Amino acid sequence: MLQAEKVSRKKVSEIIVEQIEGWIHSGKVHPDEKLPSVRELCSMFEVGRSAVRDAITTLTGKGLVEVKHGEGTFVRSTDPNQILSGVLLFRESDINELYQVRKILEAGIVEMAAVHASVVQIDSMKQTLDQLLMATTLKGWEADYRFHQQIAEASGNQLLINLMEAVSSTMKKGIMDTHRVILSDINLSSAVMGQHVAIYDAIEANDSVRARTAMLSHLTYVEELLHHHLQNSSD
Known part of the structure; x- marks a missing residue:
């Protein structure tokens, strides 16, 4: 019997992380700019809220974004050394x-x-x-x-x-x-x-x-x- 391996939540969130990193590194979003809301990101990527939240957690850990409670998620400022x-x-x-x-x-x-x-x-x-x-x-x-x-x-x-x-x-x-x-x-x-x-x-x-x-x-x-x-x- 054929068995299909489910696509894990982790893999989905990693794809989201890669795409948002691409936005940041290519200059499509700028330092201090607010990212789309969780709801908007869910709609853009056609995924659930948990996958988006996992991705934001990863990006925060990498120092690329900052979550400001009540305001949203913002791209962190960087200097040339960073x-x-x-x-x-x-x-x-x-x-x-x-x-x-x-x-x-x-x-x-x-x-x-x-x-x-x-x-x-x-x-x-x-x-x-x-x-x-x-x-x-x-x-x-x-x-x-x-x-x-x-x-x-x-x-x-x-x-x-x-x-x-x-x-x-x-x-x-x-x-x-x-x-x-x-x-x-x-x-x-x-x-x-x-x-x-x-x-x-x-x-x-x-x-x-x-x-x-x-x-x-x-x-x-x-x-x-x-x-x-x-x-x-x-x-």
């Missing part, structure tokens, strides 16, 4: 593997994008790049990720686009961690933003060689940046 202390979910091997894949994929992809990108696609990249350059919160990682995906789409090769999608989950984590690091250091932020501009300029100029060089330079820089901060955080 942001850095929670950064880098990767191990050394995770960073190595991710950036090995990204260098192999994106170096070739950007070469093709420099040759095949349409005027409309280049305009879309420019709009996303502008959003990235103006970003002042962790939410900037979304524009960063979208910029790289737009380059893949501009390559015109559906298989390459699919391969980028296949590593998108891990890639998002890497980009989000990068933005947590650079958010606290204007020099690092300026360097990374400048690298994105160099990639865009090469694509706009239809210079595939320069585009490849710019992409590899950017990915190598970010990989070393993540390694450096991971090592410092473990000292």
Whole structure:
């Protein structure tokens, strides 16, 4: 007889925790901002009150939210040191593997994008790049990720686009961690933003060689940046 394993309350609450953490780290909700009420969260996630309460308890324990009785649940304020202390979910091997894949994929992809990108696609990249350059919160990682995906789409090769999608989950984590690091250091932020501009300029100029060089330079820089901060955080 087939037996189905019930989805435990713990698993449901963990999913809620992950999504709310995503809101906080991406900047969709800001420090001191009030989260939706328990009733609203139940409706949004289509779960019972106990699952939501368990999730809030977990988030409170992590120091991400604060429950003010009679008022609601609020995102806690953080300073750059607190942001850095929670950064880098990767191990050394995770960073190595991710950036090995990204260098192999994106170096070739950007070469093709420099040759095949349409005027409309280049305009879309420019709009996303502008959003990235103006970003002042962790939410900037979304524009960063979208910029790289737009380059893949501009390559015109559906298989390459699919391969980028296949590593998108891990890639998002890497980009989000990068933005947590650079958010606290204007020099690092300026360097990374400048690298994105160099990639865009090469694509706009239809210079595939320069585009490849710019992409590899950017990915190598970010990989070393993540390694450096991971090592410092473990000292």
